[in-house]
Amino acid sequence: MIVVCGEALFDVFADDETGNGYALSAKVGGSPFNLAIGLARLGVPPAFFGGLSTDMFGRKLAATLEREGVDLGCSPRPAGATALVTVDLDARGVPTYQLYGGSTAERDVGTGDVARVPEDAQAIHVGSYCMVVEPVAALRALVARQQGRSLIAFDPNVRLTIEPDRNAWIRAVAWMLPRTDLLKISDEDIAALYPGTAPREFIEIALGAGVALAVVTCGAEGVLAGTPALGIVQLPATPVDVVDTVGAGDTFQAALLSWLSRHGLLTRAALDALDARTLRAALTFASRAAAITCSRRGADLPRLAEVEATL
Template identity: 65%
Template sequence: MIVVCGEALFDVFPGAEAAAGVELSARQGGSPFNLAIGLARLGGKVQFFGGLSHDVFGRKLHAALQAEGVDMSVAPRPEAPTALVLVSVDDRGVPRYTFYGSGTAERRVDEADLRQVPADVQAVHVGSYCMVVEPVASTLRALVERQRGRSLVVYDPNVRLTIEPRVGLWRDTLQWMLERSDVLKVSEEDIHALYPSLSVAAFIERALGAGVALVVVTRGEQGVVAATRALPALELPAIAVAVVDTVGAGDTFQAGLLAWLQRGGYLTRGAVEGIGCGALEEALRFAARAAAITCSRTGADLPYLDEVTAALHPAPNSTK
């Protein structure tokens, strides 16, 4: 079982403008929410550990996760509203986020809630802005400390400076996690947001030196690069796709990577440390293909296992 921790919220997209207002369209989202659904759609066994409100939005989020096959037995249900995030997309399809709300449900998770999380789970995934806002950040750190050495600890910073603008806090959190993470997935954009003068290669060296077993850096149109302490950097080009938008692309890549590792029996630190070049390349190609499918359609509409399998192994007469 993989426990995915963090926020579930609603993304709000502006639509047509009128003299007295703006039409809005709300869609469920949040990086950990997307990741949990992506894992379930790709055949993974997953639990969601994130604060979900009892309001109309929270009930919808809970029902959506449950309908996808995500185990909801450990999700806290605080008496707080659901977070709303305004999403605007630029002319390249890249999203920008503005947070609305405070004291919202995803933040209202405390250490008492950790009693619900089994100690024998295969992996714990943390990340996004819940690692830098309180009280949930302290709760997730306590979970990482508890599970360190018991479960595979996976981290995706997913930096959102529009939600928490203190760069130093993000850097401190990342450094703390580098010393405790077994698998790190980070975007090149996030690296440059926190360390503008640091190259991807230098960051990978720093992360491996701090103790991370597997570092994966997604680079958008430039593809992906990954390394372990035993394997030199492996670079794969991006998959050609007609991009509609990139909302959920990073979450999909992470879902694909973790689903592949779970299916292949790699959800231990020893297995990740010993992964061979061929297996790592297969994992990255699976994750990249899944992300490409998401980029080919509107919003965070993550693919199912049969879609990714068909794209990787098209029928002989297929034109794909």
């Protein structure tokens, strides 16, 4: 089982501008929430470890996860409100996020809740803003407990509009790299945290810190990935007519994890032994999945049959 950790929330879009305001629509979301659903749709049913409110939004989030086949057995159900995030799309469909919330349900997860997570989990995925605000203590405790037992996957998913302290993100990445087996990060995240550092250079830094497989998504420029044995390989982007890029990174990571899991490669030893052909096959699958998400509005992640039909 892959356990996905972090926030579940509602993304709020402005569908239309009215004379005195906006017509809004609210959709289930949050990077870890999206990733968990992506895994389920791609044939690898996961568990979700994150605070799900008992309010109407939280009930909808929980019902959606369960309907998609995500196990909620280790998710706390605090009484705090569900966080809301506005999504502002630019002319290219690239989103900017603004969080409305503070003492919200996704933050009300403590170290005592870590006992809910099975110790025999195949993989633990952490990332997004819950690694720089509470429940960071609980997630760090979980990573420390599971390091060497489960594969540890990490996607920083930097959102400076949600947590503006750049140094908090840098500290989170520095803490995670020596504990991470599979790292996925975007070139935008690297540029935001480490100005002047090229993606290839960051991959070398990550591998030097102990990461087994480091992947950098570069939008229209494709994907870079490296392991200590292979060095760095590059894959071009999958051509797509972009509607928006909401959920693209979550889709890529879900697809990569699912491909590795379905091929019996979701272990540290298997990542250490990857050959170039296998790595390219995994990256191609993940890139095709992300392209499908970019071709439709919002984080509507693809199902396994949809991706396989493009290969």
